[in-house]
Structures are given as structure tokens and as C-alpha cells.
Amino acid sequence: MKLADRSGVGLPLLEQVLEQFGQRAFLDVELKVPGNEESVIAAVRLHPPQNEFVVSTFYPEILATLHDLDANLPLGFICDRDKAMAVWREMPIRVFLPQDSYVHPSLIDEVHARCQQIMTWTVNDASRMRELAAWGIDGIISDDPRLLYQTFQSA
Numbered sequence: 001m002k003l004a005d006r007s008g009v010g011l012p013l014l015e016q017v018l019e020q021f022g023q024r025a026f027l028d029v030e031l032k033v034p035g036n037e038e039s040v041i042a043a044v045r046l047h048p049p050q051n052e053f054v055v056s057t058f059y060p061e062i063l064a065t066l067h068d069l070d071a072n073l074p075l076g077f078i079c080d081r082d083k084a085m086a087v088w089r090e091m092p093i094r095v096f097l098p099q100d101s102y103v104h105p106s107l108i109d110e111v112h113a114r115c116q117q118i119m120t121w122t123v124n125d126a127s128r129m130r131e132l133a134a135w136g137i138d139g140i141i142s143d144d145p146r147l148l149y150q151t152f153q154s155a
Contacts, residue, residue: 018047
């Protein structure tokens with residue numbers, strides 16, 4: 001079953017995405033609103049990704065609910081505000097996902113010292129991608145996957 005977006009194009013259900021890509025891709029399942037935590041956990045249990053994955057959100061209350069339901073679920077906190085930058089350390093997360101403008105070498109070092117990963121978004125400039133990689137970032141999210149690939153294809 002597929003849901004349709006406003007244009008009538010079919011959108012795959014999470015179970016279908018997990019089934020099709022869970023064997024070969026890193027998946028970031030982002031929750032944008034509360035209320036779907038149990039169904040996301042059920043889908044991940046039914047079709048567990050074989051590669052790394054994270055369930056991420058901007059909302060601390062969603063993270064708390066997910067953690068209460070499954071303390072082993074890899075969680076990520078997405079951050080794009082100063083206030084959120086002050087609280088990420090208190091979140092039950094494995095991955096911190098600050099917006100690119102917040103990322104600097106000492107933040108990467110701090111996240112790694114906490115045995116967590118740090119990924120950033122949205123990076124659409126090759127020189128910035130290379131700079132972040134040199135600093136030790138764990139992942140880069142881009143609107144331009146071709147540029148991301150070309151930037152690192154020989155690395």
C-alpha cells in the first residue's frame with residue numbers, strides 16, 4: 001500500500017522503505033510530529049535494517065517516548081536553534097545532527113568524546129564538505145547527492 005502526496009504520486013510506507021533499502025543504505029527515519037513512535041518501532045522490528053540507521057527528530061519529547069519504548073533504538077537529535085544546542089547533551093541519543101552553521105572542530109571532538117556520532121545538514125558546497133570531512137564529521141546530508149558523491153569519489 002502507498003499513500004499519495006498532493007500530486008497523487010505514491011509515497012512508500014516506512015515498511016516498504018525498510019524492506020527495499022534496509023539491506024544496503026544508511027537510513028535516517030525522521031519523525032516530524034509526535035504520535036507515530038510505536039508504529040515506527042514496530043516497523044523497524046518487523047524489517048530491521050541490516051546497516052546502520054537512526055530514528056531522528058527535532059523534538060525532545062519524541063526522543064523521550066522512543067527511548068522509553070525501546071532503549072536500544074538508535075536515536076538522533078536534529079538541531080537548528082541555539083536553545084537546542086544547549087540541551088543536546090541531555091538527550092538519549094547516539095547521533096547528534098546539528099545544522100551545518102553550528103558545526104566546528106571542537107563540537108565534533110566533544111561529540112566523539114561522548115562516543116556518539118555527529119552528522120550535519122544541509123551541505124551543498126564541495127569545499128565545505130571537504131572541510132567537514134577533514135574535521136572528522138561522521139556524515140553529511142546534502143540536497144545534491146551527485147555533488148556529495150563527486151566530492152568524495154576518489155577519497
